[in-house]
Amino acid sequence: MASQPDHEIVVIGAGPGGIAAGALLKRAGIDEFTILERAGEVGGSWRENSYPGISVDVPAFIYQYSFARKADWPTLFPTGAEIQAYHQEVARRYGLYRHLRFHTEVVREVWDETHRRWALHTADNEIITARFVISAVGAFLRPKVDSGIKGLDDFTGTVQSPATWDHAYDLTGKRVAVIGTGASSVQITPAIAPEVGHLDVYQRTPVWCLPKPNYPVPRRLQSALRVRAVAAAQSGIILLGLEPIARLATYVPLAVMKPVMAAFDAFAKRLYRAYLRRTIDDPETAAALTPAYGPMAKRLTLSTGYPAVFNRDNVRLVTDDIEQFTEQGIRTSDGTERKYDAIVLATGYEMHTDPESYAEGAVVGRDGFDLGQFYGANGVQAYEGVAVAGLPNRWMLVGPYALSDIGWHGMVETTASHAIRAIAEARRRRASTVEVSRRAHAAYHAEIRKRGQFLRSYIETQGVPTYYRNSHGDTPYFRPAGALETRWRGRHFPFTDYNFDTK
Structure with missing residues (x-):
């Protein structure tokens, strides 16, 4: 028989997903x-990351919740501080702070079949029990501690990373190295270049970096978007405009899509080469910054200043492989050692799509079902991106094959709506457990694998390191479906896909 747990529902994490769930x-x-949060404030990645130049790379009007629209964004692409303030304001508006328990990190989740509840083990050796669990830990789980380059502990200067930026450290006049050319580096590099004495950017793989039209939002447009119908219509038009692209990639046969994408990539590369030649003074640097892969194989970046920053006399692009860190700086494979006062490690995150991110024993469900073992053997997967057979009364808001929306907030609204709909039905039926059936789980995963053939094939042929493709050769970052279909299914999935146990 079920007994009374500490909490009816526990949400793990108070980032965008946890706020949406609450x-x-x-x-x-x-x-x-109750919402358990390991830090001392809401916001997730937007709380952790406050590095120079940080801003969102999706227009503000689609990077927000549909139930908490904000019209008065000052610019089209808000700063990180503005996005963080938005999350805090939504949490206050919905009274979530009284449901929050900060500085509580869940390190292990174990299903208790006898009492029909989850035992959540914290880093402080406390056990918190809950009937239902919604995991909202996000996609970017932890900054990569190991960059794959030996000798970091030997470096005697300052090491900065995007998620732990020390703003008290003064970069003025310093010799600085930035390692990596991903989304954070593209923002950090032009932000710090004017103040440092010298800046080297170490590039392994060139990145697609398009101009960022970060214009002020006119007051008339802000006024119009305060009308709920206008704001909803704007989002709807964007969704409808993108839906055909998603359907092409999902439903058109692989044999047809391959030549279409090859032609698109060739055209895009010609345009981008021309753009870099016009933007960058040195032809060799422009050539080195030109990707050899298509624009859909890695995350596209946006910046108004990144390519042009290499025109500065104090900025240099380094494409030689790094051999190791040294006491005073970095030694590259050609034997050159460069001295630095500070090194910025913009080397990425452990992702929710990596099987290795799920430690064995961290999530243990019915009959000893171990999520880490299952993912290691079978690949990451989840019914509708939220539920796994073997884990009763548990959902994840950023799961495998979950992202198909135009913005992060749209995705977590959809996945949270799915979880809450299942919970509400279980409460209505007075069921002690609700668990997706193995049949529904397997059928859904087979459907997603079939639909995702083109994306897997495309990324595999590009031959470029990307977090879109994990160690199993799968591409579970994106859901091969349109946003409209995903939103509908998140709110109308059949209850027959779940088993409700009223014992």
Whole structure:
């Protein structure tokens, strides 16, 4: 028989997903929940990352919740601080702070079949029990501690990383190295270049970096977007415009899509080469910054200043492989050692799509089902991107094959709506457990694998390191489906795909 747990519902994480879950639980009339957050404030990645130049790379009007639209964004692409303030404001508006428990890190989740509840083990050796669990830990789980380059501990200067930026350290006049050319590097590099004495950017793989039209938002447009119908219509038009692209990549046969994408890539590369030649003074640097792969194989970046920063006298692009860190700097494979006061490690994150990110024993469900073991043997997968057979009363908001929306907030709204709909039905039926059936789980995963053939094939042929493709050769970062279909399924999945146990 089920016994009374500490909490009816526990949400793990207070980033964009946890805030969405809390707000939507409130909107569903459910007030019996607690949000556990390992840090001391909401916001997730937007709380952790405050590095120079940080801003969102999706237009503000689609990088927000549909239930908490904001019209008065000052610019089209808000700063990180503005996005963080937005998350805090939404949390206050929905009264989530009274549901929050900060400085509580969940390190292990174990299903208790006898009492039909989850035992959540914290880093402080506390056990918190919950009937239902919604995991909202996000996609970018932990900054990569090991960059794959030996000798970091030998370096006697300052090491900065995007998620732990020390703003007290003064870069003025310093010799600095930035390692990596991903999304954070593209923002950090032009932001710090004017103040440092010298800046070397170490590039392994060139990145596609398009101009960022970060214009002020006119007051008339802000006024128009305060009208709910106008704001909703704007989002709807964007969704409808992108839907045909998603359907092409999902439903058109692989034999047809391959030549279409080859032609698109060739055209895009010609345009980008021309753009770099016009932007960058040195032809050799422009050539070195030109990707050999197509624009869809890695995350596209946006910046108004990144390519042009290499025109500065104090900025240099380094493409030689790094052999190791030294006491005073970096030694490259050609034997050159360069001295630095500070090194910025913009080397990425452990991702939710990597099987290795799920430690064995961290999530243990019914009959000893171990999520880490299952993912290691079978690849990461989840029904509708949220539920795994063998884990009763548990959902994840950023799961494998979950992202198909135009913005992060749209995705977590959809996945949170799915979880809350299942919970509400279990409560209505007075069921002690609700668990996706193995049949539904397997059928869904087979469908997703079939639909994702083109994306897997495309990324594999590009031959470029990318977090879109994991160690199993799968591409579970994206859901091969349109946003409209995904949103509908998140709110109308058949209850027959779940087993409700009223014992």
